[in-house]
Amino acid sequence: MVRQDDFSQHGFQLINTKYIAEVNSECYYLEHVKSGAKLFKIANDDENKTFSIAFRTLPDSDNGIAHIMEHGVLNGSINFPVKSPFDILSQGSLNTFLNAMTSRDLTQYPVASLNEKDFFNLMHVYLDAVFNPLLLDDPRILRQEGWHYELVAKNEKLRYNGVVYNEMKGAFSNPYRLLHYYNLKSLFPDNSIGKESGGLPESIVTLTQAEFVNFHRQYYHPSNAFIFLYGNGSLEKELKFIDEKYLNRYRKQFTPPSLKLQRGFEKMREEQHFYPIPENEPTEQKTFLCLNFVVGESADYALSFALNVLCEVVFNQESSTIKKVIREANDKQTISAFVSDFQQNVLTIIVQNSDTAEAESCKQLILNTLEKEIRKGIDTEELRAVLNRMEFSIREGNDAQKGITYFSQIKSGWLYADNPFVGLEYEAYLDFVKSKIETDYFEKLIEDYILRNNHASFIVMTPKAGLEVENQKLEEERLESYKNSLSDEEIEQLITETKALLAFQNEENSPENIAKIPMLSLEDINPTATFHTCKVKKLGKNKLLHYEDFTNGIIYSYLFFNLQVIPQKLIPYAALLSNITGLLNTEKYSYGELQRELNNHSGGFSTYTSSFLSDKDVNALSTYFVVSSKFLSKNCKQMSRLLTEILLKSLLDDEKRLKEVLLNHFSEVNNLILKGYSIARTRVHSYFSPEGAFDEIASGIHYYNFINDFMHNLDKKLPIIIKNLKNVIETLFTKENLFIAVTCDKNDFSTYKTAISEFFSSLPDRKQALQMWNFEFTNKNEGIQTSSKVQYVVAGYNYRKLGYEWNGKMHVLNQILSTDWLKNQIRVQGGAYGGFSSISPNGSLLFSSFRDPNLSKTLNIFKKTADFVRNFDADKQQMTRFIIGTIAYLDTPQTIEQKGLAAFYYHLLERTLENLQNDREAVLNVTPDDIRQFAPMLDEIIEQNYFCVYGNERIIETEKEIFKNIFYLKK
Ligand SMILES: [Zn+2]
Structure with missing residues (x-):
């Protein structure tokens, strides 16, 4: 416990303190009296100490000023006058987390470290960065991190460049980002939630140095700061440091800015927008439809949690009525929903693979189905099952960066209700939501927040082939005509500035300045390597690996089936199987019942392919079909039975359901092509490595083409798909072909072993040879x-x-x-x-x-x-x-x-x-x-x-x- 004296000695006064059982921590809420800064500490024995300073930042345009500021302050400060202290820290600190992020109304600078000295170093550099940045006097920082005109020679093309400018071009290449932008813009026309804090590329290039400096003055003051501490550090020492080095120099000088709630609308807004697809590409079934609703405030944690449960049950469960209805209307269409916790929550219902002509009827279909849902009443068993799974993950707290996660949990309560405690106290909102299951609470949520809510928008985003090329041409023309409008001297000026920026970037930091960045010495480093070891046990003749640790009653179970028993041409089918396992009807359960059983008895179930190359032999490839699940030890028996049911008794011959699952997977696979980095990486790997070659077939462009190929003629190809999937199952899921791995404590191990033996004995006995796979390697470039x-x-x-x-x-x-x-x-x-x-x-x-x-x-x-x-x-x-x-x-x-x-x-x-x-x-x-x-x-x-x-x-x-x-x- 820390006493009041210790706080006041360092300029702080205690607002409130509380032990919070949910996180097993003593929590302190303090205010720095002179500067007005607020500070919250979660004190416990976690060595991964976390510090974060955040400011409420409220941009009034799409020019990305908050995001560019986030980059900019990390480019040198008065006490650490090097070009990028952030990079020097990331090169040479023991940090376990070092980042900065901008959201719609907050900019946050978190760091974490296991080493105390390092932790204070990181805090020092971050505090100096936010309060004393060089960007106020050095416009080159905005030019580098934000945007600048680039002109290397008079006859060259003029272009825009800048880190955030390119970052956001990349971000907005993703249609989901663009959709998110239109959604929020439509709902919050009058406050910062409706502004693109990251920056819209065409808007970024309007930002000036004067605005930039002014933004810092307005928001980066202790009176507007939210300081967060977590872990086993000494609170007294931390407060002393923060007070003496920084806060003590500031006076409370203004009322911190606050975000005004957006007023509701007379009626739902309706808008249509476009997004680019490549030239000559067909536009059918690529329209996005979004229904957005502003639903209460996120500081009401019970409501927010209830809304999340509602979305899962009504929209996201595979067997939900609305999913079926949407699928029946158009078999490629998919629907899902989620809640975003801005000051005012937003509930978004999104339909993908639709057509613009169907937009209105689809919207009506959704609303009518919800009306019917209310009259019929939401299935309480389904509510219970979904709630059970969500409770599992809340209690599991499976996270190596607890400080970072806790900050995001307390954020709404702290920012919008001046209560940083409430977000941690999850028992209260779990109890609340559980107590509502048997009532009409959830039906009322749909009624009040969706059906009778005018603070809403309907966004239709239609694909337009070649739009990107069109936009590029327009931008080039604008730049060209700007260049033409310049006099010779002005052109020379641009060339000089371009060169000067490059020279600045090439300039080495002076050794004296680098030396100012505090760092550890090699003596501070633990000389011993971290290693984790498992016990090799047996289940019958098979290997059973056990990693023993305290898991609070949770069992993490993995079944590894060796994929090398299947012929090479079936690899894509094995990958497909890993993507649809658990979604089909089985002998005993419909897919909806199966989902419910999994929700009731586990915290997660997934299957995937895993591949890796030996450290010793470049040709020795290992590949597995992995069945991963986590559950409480009391559910071992039932989970073992469910595994048998899912792996051995799925009804592949049920063509109707298989088709639905395939169509749904098809739409997921089509989103794969947005993952540019992993596509290029897997592809280049496949030119020279068997691991890359396998991954390319199982998850790269090869797999993408495989799925697209049969989707174009699904009915005709269904029999061959069924035959091949069955073939994979028969070959793969045998006793000989399996080894098991489990993470749990000693006591639960025997429970697990007994239960999994039952699954194991259900597998067929069959000996089979490993297959030869031949991949061709060449630089395809x-x-x-x-x-x-x-x-x-x-x-x-x-x-x-x-x-x-x-x-x-x-x-x-x-x-x-x-x-x-x-x-x-x-x-x-x-x-x-x-x-x-x-x-x-x-x-x-x-x-x-x-x-x-x-x-x-x-x-x-x-x-x-x-x-x-x-x-x-x-x-x-x-x-x-x-x-x-x-x-x-x-x-x-x-x-x-x-x-x-x-x-x-x-x-x-x-x-x-x-x-x-x-x-x-x-x-x-x-x-x-x-x-x-x-x-x-x-x-x-x-x-x-x-x-x-x-x-x-x-x-x-x-x-x-x-x-x-x-x-x-x-x-
Ligand atoms: Zn960024």
Whole structure:
């Protein structure tokens, strides 16, 4: 306990304190008297100490000012005058979390660390960043992080560049982001919730330095600050530091800004908008329909929780009436709903794969179905089952960054009701919602908040082929005519500014300034590697791995079926099976009943394919079909029975249901193509690695084409699909082909073993040989054309294939390439959102760019990596920084579930404590010369010339000579 004296000594007064059982913590709510800053501490014995400072930020336009400010303050401050203290920290601190995020009405700067000294260092740098940033006097920061005109030579094209500008171009390449933008804009025309705090690219380029500085003055003051602390740090020491170094210098000077509630509407707003798809692509069944409702306030946690339960039961359960009705109207259409907790909650109902002509009738159908639901009454069994699953995950609290999660839970109560405690006290709102199950409470929610609510909007977002190219042309014309309007001197001025910015970015920080950033020494680092080990036990003749830890009665169960028993041509069917398992009718249950059984007895069930390459042999691929579930030990028996039911007794011959599931999966798969980075990465991996080749078939473009292919003629192809799925099931799910892994404590292990034996004995006995899979490897160097506004460029190869071996020092090489070389070249100078590398013990080495405005320019930077490494040098302090940053990455905190999984994979990969300890020692003892030794390896990797680019259709077309093949990725 901390006494009042301790608070007042450091300028704070206690507003309230409470022990909160739900989080087993003593909580303190304080105010800094002189400055008016509010502070909330959750004190417990968690070593992962968390600090966060947040400001209520209320932008009045779409120019992204709050988001650019978030980037900008992290670009140097008075006490830490280097270009990017954030990057130096991420290079060389033991932080377990370091980030900053902007939402519609809040900007937050959280950090976490297990090491006390490091924690105070991080706090220091972050507080200085937000209160004393260099951006107020240095306009180059807005130009770099926000936007600027880029003109390298008089006859070149004028263009826009900037980190946030490109980041948001990337973000808005996703139609869901655009839809979200229109939804909120329609509901909140008069307050900041309706403004795009991240920034709309065309609006970002209107932001001026004067506005920027003014925004800081307006919002970045202690009187408007929400300071959050979590963990086992000494509160007294923390308060002393924050008071003496920062808050004490400020006086409470204004009433903090608050967000005005948006007034309701006379009637529902209706709007139609467009989103881009590639040129010549058909537009059928690609319209998004959204019904949005403003529903109460998020500080009312019981209401918000009830609304989430409602959405699950009425809209998101596979067997819900509304899902059936929507599907019957048009078999490709899907519906779902979710609640967003802005100050005023928003409930969004979204229909995908619709047609614009059907919009009105679809809306009526939804509303009519809800009317009928109310009259019929919501199924209480269904409510109970869904509530049970949600309660499981609340109680499980499966999260390695508890401080970060708790902040997001308390946010609404703190910001909008001045009560930071209420969000943690979940027993109260669980009880409330449980007590309403047998009443008409949920029906009333639908009635009051959906059917009789005019604070609502109906948004129709229609695809338009070639819209992106059209927009680009317009932007180019605008830039062209702007350029033409400039005098020769003004043009010269732009060229000079472009060069000056580049020179600024290339300038090295002075060693004296770098030395000002506080850091740990190698003595502060734990010299012992973290390792998790499992016991190898037996179930009959089969292997049963057990990771033992205290899990509070939860069992994490994994069934690993070896996929290599199936012929290569069936791999996509095995992947398909992993995506639809648990959704079909079974002998005993309809799919709705099955879902209910799972909700009642488990906290989650999923199936997926897993692939990994041996550390020792570049051709030794392991692949599994994994059945993962978590449940309380009292539910072991029933879960074991459900596993038998799902895996062995699903009714594939029930064509009607199978078709529904496939159509639904088809729409999920079509969203895969928005994941530019993972597509390019998997694709380039598939050029040289069996793991990549497998992943490409199981989840990449290959899989995407496989699904699209049969979807175009589903009825005709159904028999062959059924036959192949059955074939996979028969081959895969046998006794011989299985091993089991489980995370739980000692007592629950025997309960689990007895229960799972029942499942095990239900599997057929069948011996089968492993199949030969042959993948072809060659550098295909493809350009994948899409309507994305930005590129994802990935290049690399397997160094083991070139005769090099893994060495723990490569961890540090990766840290240097990612946080120094590629970050500086691709993000800071190139304007991409990210540039980084990855190096694995299995040989894979990749260079990547993320949301990148460039293409061959980035590839050329990758090519220069070997030269960078050849000429690499660092003084002792810089080298220590890289080492500490590497260790922080290796020691990322994990939940028990993650530790268990790590233990299983170490076992499968035959990685030992000794391996990891050797790696750690290599990291701790690395020298600049060791790093330079990697240059020849990088030379050879670059010489192989393997790359793949996912990006904008037009940019790929313009640079097509560098590719062996370019093609469109379209629905
Ligand atoms: Zn950002």
